[in-house]
Amino acid sequence: MQQELTAIRQLMQDSQNAYRAGDRERALRLARQACLDHFELVEIPLRVADPNFTFAMEVKFAQWRELIERGAPSSETERLLMDIESGLVEVERLVGGPGLAAPLFVGLASFSILFREG
Template identity: 40%
Template structure:
C-alpha cells in the first residue's frame, strides 16, 4: 500500500433520527413475531414455510434496521447478517429443532443489541438480568437456568 491508512468513520450510538428509531423499533417487533412464527412452522415440519419466514424476517425487515445500524457498527451489522444466514442454512439442512431454536436465540439477542445501538436506549443486559426480571413468575423451588428458558421479548 501507499502508506495511507483508512479510518472507519462511524456514528455514535443513538445518533439515528427519530424516524429511523421508530422504523427500527417497529421492524424489530415484526422480526420477533416472524421468528416466532418460523419456529412454530419448523416444529410442525413445514420447513418451506419456515424458510420463507426466516428470509422475510431478514430481507423484508432487517434490511431497514441495517441502514442506520451500519453507520454505527458495521462489523456488528455483518455479524447479524451472518446469524440470519446461519438460521436459514440450518432450516435448509433440516437440522434438529434445538439447533434452529439456538440460532434464533442468537438472532434475538442481536436484535436487542441492534435496537439499543440505533436508539441509544437501555444497557446491555446479561442472562442473569433476564432471570431477575422474570423470576417472580415461577413457583417457589422451580429451577430455571438462563440457557433453558427465554422470554420471547427478552431473548
C-alpha cells in the first residue's frame, strides 16, 4: 500500500512539474498513470473502508486532469495538488496501517502467555 501511495505522490509531483514547464501532454499522461496504475490498486481496500471518500478522491483526480486539459493557472493546480496530498494522508490513515486486529491479537497473545506462565 505504501509503495502505491509513494508512486502516486511522485507521479503527481512530476505531473505538476511537467505542467509548469508547459508540457501539458506529459502532465496529463503522468496524472493518468498515477490514477490508473496506482490509485486503482489503493481504491479496492479504500472503497471497503470508506466508499464516499473513495469517490471524493476519484473526483479530485478527474479534476486534476480537467485542469491540465483546459490549461488552468498553476495556482489552481497547486491548490488541488495540496488537496490530493491531504487526501492521500487520509488514505494512509484509513487503509495504510495494520488496523486494530493485529495489535489487539498481539496484546491478547502476550497477556495469555503472561497469565499462563505467571
